[in-house]
Amino acid sequence: MQRRRLSVVAIVSAVVAVVTAGFLVIGGGTLAAPGGRAGTERQGAKGGRTEAQEQGQLTQERLDAWRRAKATGTLRVKAAPAAPPTGWAGEQVISPTADDWEPAIAADPNAPYVYLLATRYTGPTACGNRCPLPYHVLRISTDGGATWGADRYLCACRGVQGQFDPEIEVVQNTGAVYAAWMNGYNVVFSKSTDHAQTWSTPVPVYGNVSWNDKPVLTVSDNGNDVYIAFNGPTGGDPYIAQSHDAGVTWTQTKIVDSKRYIYAFDGDVLPNGTVVFSETSLLYGNANTLTGQDLVYVYRSTDAGATWSTDLVDTVEIGPNCTAAGCPNDYYPGHAAITADANGNLVVLYDGATVSQGNETVWARRSTDGGVTWSTRQALSTAGEMGDFPSVESRGAGDVRAWYMQTNGDNFDAWNVWYRSSADGGATWTAPVKISDVTSGASYKTRNGFLEPYGDYGEVAITSAGKTIATWGEGNSYTGPGGVWVNRQT
Template identity: 30%
Template sequence: MHAPRTTLRTTVAGLCAGAAALALCTLPAQAAAPRSPAVAATYTTGTPSEVSAGCAGQNAETIQAADPAANAVYEVWMGCKGIGLAASTNGGNSFATPLTLPGSTGQKGSRTWDPAVTVAPDGTVYASFMTSRSGQSYPVVDVSTDHGASFRTAGVIVPPDQGNWGDRDFIAAGPDGTLYLTWDYGPSAAAVTSVCPPSGSCAFATGDVNAVVQKSTDGGRTWSAMSHISPGYPNSGGDSAPVLVEPDGSIDVVYQGYAVTNVPTDDLTVAYTYASRSTDGGATWSPPVRIGPDAGTMNSTEWWIDGAEALGPDGTLYATWDTQGSTTDTGWLAYSTDHGATWSTPVQAPPDTLNVPHLIQVVAGPPGIAYVSWLSSSDPRGYAQYLRTFSIAQGWLSDPVQVSRSFGATAVWPGDTFGLSALSPTRLVLGWGSAVAPDPTTDQIWSDTVDVTLP
């Protein structure tokens, strides 16, 4: 259970205290974000709780989905000897004992990674994850019809190629219950080479990487053939494609698209964030639109999952991502009011541009409002989870606030993602991985709720 709740009022000056020597809050002139108004959003939160309690060993890379109709939150991560999941049926105030998803453990010679989760309109929970078995990599989809108390395997997505490469899956349910699953796919795992830093995940230096989508109309039991989101298959350079479905069934995706050189070795150079849309159930996709083309590029050593999107109740799309310079890393937010055809000039979200990871995501609030959160080690004390509110009409409605109360060890990988969901237009739930005292060598999953008071 959470401790008594506290109202947080944080300023940039307070966030940057003691870090001036590191230029924590340096803003490039051309990227300066709008100043926060005199009347600002405020945040009420409590003490984070450990969601992964009872799962021995490392627990990292959490991701999240919420069901506002049931006041439920579902946190899924790498851990619990496979893929762990914990459910909250009281709005994130407490979580049930974690369970291990079926199919994520006990298979000799296999491994599992990259979980995702979504809730269908009827309350059915679907959790997916990647697995590698018998020389193939592919997603597995589990299903729960009792609000996350138990799961069974609904189906697997069998690749068309032996020895294929597969990575990061995302799953979403449409208004009619149709499931859409995007994942990174390549015909040959042998063509993919990785760069793996000691305290992070892995990036890809070469490979036949592509963003693809498949759908299921029978609850995940069977799946359609692949549709290619990123053009140029099998050398498109596309990966990491979060997906959402609009009320009319249109599908929106943002993905990371790398420039590919020296085909057939498929060297991956720098990447941009692209938006694409399907109005025919994922069969065909619009030409990709580059978001924030002047904001910079992602490099080929970025190890975290980059790119996130959200849909507001007024149809506004929001996208977040971060770019790397030679000695900088900058997090961005942009929005679209025409279904992704055009995008606003991006604004800088985290105030610092330090050369450290900024895992950044977005969720929509009331019309014209977005909540942006990021997990970063920009503070010398370690990883922390931050939150900020943006208005299309007014710009930033607050300086960043730190939701996490402890700093995670930078030498321990926190995962490539974190959880961010809205239970109501002003009530958020966050989840993140962090190795904190009293055991700063072991990563655990933490969660907290945040109530936002808008000006």
């Protein structure tokens, strides 16, 4: 799952005031985020008030960009013919007019349900200026992603200023749906036992941790053991919240005390109960600029979260800065995705350069001993291009599905999404297939690709029919506007 830069919120009152009440279907309870004081910030580190101010400004900029596009007639995504590769339906946008960012997706392994969450920066909210903006929109498919129901609010959450970083998972043995997200500065958990029609009241998972960000959710096959990795104060230290009663009560463990900012991006629970999270460690210097190298870790517990090992998988160089409108200079580096198959074998994908400021490559490694040791890395993306934002999922024995984004002709205004799979646990991979196959109809679409990745998180899932379904964001720039797109195998 991937996931999130600049994702904590302090929405300014002028932003909230523009929202009008809406009439979408609402599912779930409400909860005002408990007050929390931002942690003390280290020199050069991101977090607390710094990110809050940035996010408030970014939200206003996205609303302004959306209004300009609407006024000039460039907002709506028009129907355009897809040119899907063999075996794919063709990509579709989930809303032709909304500004949607950083989606999450999960599929029921035993039934045709698929669930998609996106962060929507444009109203209507659930209750005007009393409900969050941005908010999480939920879509449900009962036929493996072929068709989708109406937009729903994941949680009206009155009194919350903004929602960010959605995570969603399906419990393998029961079909229950679990979700985690941020209400303002605070990570919460909710679940549904009726195929996402109704949701439990969100429960805070962060205990006494005063500031938290960027949650990553994973769950055991029976649904009892739930783990959420997140960043806490003071400058991005990694925490893991865990529940062993299906999300009713929570404890928190700080994994590392570091001067580096450590981003959680993905996680999984192996059949034997081992828990793994893929995380990347970045060091910020003055003015929030990255310095040094990107350290790729797998955090692992073999005793139900009582203790954790920190296993360094690779050290890579920091790639180029993002120069798109509104883009922070740490947008491109530092993503890592991980998955476990039915035998407990692991595959980790991550991006990184071989020389400082050089184009990044998407790398793959595999482990056949539960993450104790790792194979040598192999490149999945094309040499000479910028490869970024990988996502991966698996099922059965060695059946691995992955996508990543890549520039076209080393042009940072022409990105595409490429899909590869493996039938032997990541030892070998199929040839890449382009699944971002619509080349017109949106202001950010060209025959060469889309202008900018819209969010550094997206996901891939495998339906009960064994088909891949993938989601990601595309946009005009980091500021937007943009949309969430979906493609699926047929």
